[in-house]
Amino acid sequence: MTVRLGFLGVAHAHPAIDAANLRALGVELIGVADDDDPARRRDFAERFGVPEVTITELVALAPDAVIVTARTALVAELLPAVLGIVPTVFVNKVAAATPGHLAALDALGGGFGTATPLAFAPAVRALARDVRDRRILGVRVLAHHDAAPFRSPGREWQDDPADGGGTLLSVGSHAWQLVDAVLPGASLVAIDGELAWRDVGASEDLAQAMAQVRHGGSDVPVQLTVSGLAGDDRYEVEVFTEAGIRGAVLTDAAQFGFAELAGAVAAAARRGETPYPWTTSRTAATNAVTAARLLRTTSSPAESPHD
Template sequence: MTGRTSGLRVAFAGVAHSHPWADAANLVDIGATVSAVWDADDPARRDDFAERFGAAVAPDPGALLADGPDLVVATPRTPRAVAVAAACAAAGIPVFLNKTVAASEEAVGAFDRLDAAGSRFSTASVLRFAPAVAGFAERVDPARMLAVEVSAQHDIAGFLTPERDWQDDPAGAGGTILNVGLHAFELLDAVIPGARPIIAVGRSARGDLPTRSETVALALGSVHGVPLTVSVSGVPGPDRYAIRVLAPDGAHELVLGDGDDLGYTGLARRLVDFARGGDAPVAWRRSRESYRAALELAALTREPAPVLVAEPARELVAEPAR
């Protein structure tokens, strides 16, 4: 889809974090209308969103969908995501869900059932739609890779505030590994389509941040049978998303950070295509592998193995020779 669109009505189911604000602004810029918004958890954010984009406030999901939007962009708190997707499916309205939509295998299974029933839904990291990611994918040959390194850094300070600490809850939105780590796993799949990461070893650490999940997590595994290293971090500092592919002809690296095109504009264009009957921006079978890899990493680092708590460095003392 190119150029502007008119007459497209988009409803928003949840404004739990910053992404729907960017989505709405980009959709409006290309001619769509924000018809209505609903949010069950934060009426102040909902009302601010409605005022900014001239949207009606819906009292419940039924009222939001009864108005007959062409598309729903859903960003509810994670435990509500399955129900929102199911309601859209029942109404026959396509829905795109901003991450994170599942923090358990049970939720992944619920989306599997919706997919098997032919429901028109999609979920993805916005990084998949960044022009630099598409260009990098064209230059990398998955058949010739020797090893892959992927990393995602996103300061979790926002997750630790009273307004957003639901994201730091391992049993709610999944904590750092899910909310930050999904960017890493979906960047991997965007560059290597059909990637099925297998996590063999994982470790995490909290440090002194008051997180209920983790501050960093590292993993070793494989993808397509070649070594894979994954780094997930929420330490203070700018965002950084990177993938490095080692091949016989050298190292190929992509790094995205603050100030780069992270894919929001590309996503808006794909959403218009989706609303008009086009393919889902990302098929669930691909997003599912990212969720399963993140959940596997979380299971390895949280249970039964304890989360490692960083300690001050200690001076090494050599033992006497025996």
């Protein structure tokens, strides 16, 4: 079966990566719709030879799958056009940046999935299997991604806490995806930490925090570092178990799970399913939103440690 896939929104870089990976798998790219940013839609269409269409036209093409990469604040507003019609609907991160976004997604009743690419990364999945039956005493996570692209022309919305979520969501969502990988379904109980800024006109550039999550009836301490500082992407997760320390370090784009995400979407589309349905992916999304809200409540640019 040749999977026919459309794109709803091309608000940031991930759809271009997805398109290349999906095409390499033999997926037919049938259309791109993005009423919010016609210029980015046009650039994407020209780059990949994909027809520009309206949302209504995209649905009428009867795709097997749709990848949604709209501005975070628009995701819940756009999803009803495809839910219940397109069998496989996958939302690229960030699906929700505020409690209001979470509530709007909950109101849709499911029918879509979401996760960051790290959920599909082979090293992360191998680590998750390794610690699945072990008693976990603590977790340390680092998520580092230069925030400069989120502040570039046309993408400033990603740096807005009320829209794309700022660094604590654009990068922090990866951190909470890693936590969820090794502690599936663990919910945030408490968090305390410090934020730091390079520029008071932007969202935070660094968060260092200690959190507690509830997993299997026990509280587990989690040390988090979320960085939007300059430098190459880097993601780390260490799991402290009664049998010793297990971990994974990802420093190369080929390790970040993008190719595996494309493969998972294509495979799910052949079955009429969706990877990481909202019923299971909601916890990581909620943890990221809640952590950002709580950390921002107790810290501000004027209080930044570098002052």
